[in-house]
Amino acid sequence: MSNTPMAANPLTRAVLEIDEYVSGLGWDQPARLFALVDTARLRAEQPSLADRLGLDGGDETAALTPIEQDEIPAGKPLDEFLGTIAWPDAVTGCALTVERLMLPPSAEAEVPKDLDEAALTKWVAEHPERQEVRMTVAVLRDGARESALRLREKDSPTEVLTGSDLVPGLAQALTATFED
Numbered sequence: 001m002s003n004t005p006m007a008a009n010p011l012t013r014a015v016l017e018i019d020e021y022v023s024g025l026g027w028d029q030p031a032r033l034f035a036l037v038d039t040a041r042l043r044a045e046q047p048s049l050a051d052r053l054g055l056d057g058g059d060e061t062a063a064l065t066p067i068e069q070d071e072i073p074a075g076k077p078l079d080e081f082l083g084t085i086a087w088p089d090a091v092t093g094c095a096l097t098v099e100r101l102m103l104p105p106s107a108e109a110e111v112p113k114d115l116d117e118a119a120l121t122k123w124v125a126e127h128p129e130r131q132e133v134r135m136t137v138a139v140l141r142d143g144a145r146e147s148a149l150r151l152r153e154k155d156s157p158t159e160v161l162t163g164s165d166l167v168p169g170l171a172q173a174l175t176a177t178f179e180d
Helices: 010-023 039-045 047-052 078-082 105-110 117-126 168-178
Strands: 032-038 064-068 091-102 131-140 145-151 161-163
Touching: 010 032, 010 064, 010 091, 010 131, 010 145, 010 161, 032 039, 032 131, 039 047, 039 064, 064 091, 078 168, 091 168, 131 168, 145 168
Parallel strands: none
Antiparallel strands: 032 064, 032 091, 091 131, 131 145, 145 161
16 A cells, blocks of 8 residues: 555554555445554564564554454444444554445535435435545544545545544444444
């Protein structure tokens, strides 16, 4: 993941690294879940795993290492799935990448009232101003959060938007996976 832009914050760097990895897989991907582990701790406690992951110690800027988890079960709502997760103490944080359709704020006034979820999904999918977006959201146990958004129509590493509050609902759901 050598094309990941340098970021001052290790969490931002991890989010951009995950965004780059998933972008290399193309669009129309399922949601992907990642554990975030402290790279130095991983090297010290699991040197063979660190070797398999290519963490030879040469890249001191990677304070967090993302480790992709098993595939998220198809057909299970994402919020229900996230409610089943419990992380071991060695996991510093987690991240999730998911693709969605998004409408501009100006379209909110056009949303028909009283649509059920299926009808709303169909309405959004058929809206002429819809945009496909990939969201990568990461949180740490200490409450820190970061997000990266990539629009399909501007699919370039230089067009990725980052910020801590871009997807607050998903960040909160990920934070809840660390609560007892």
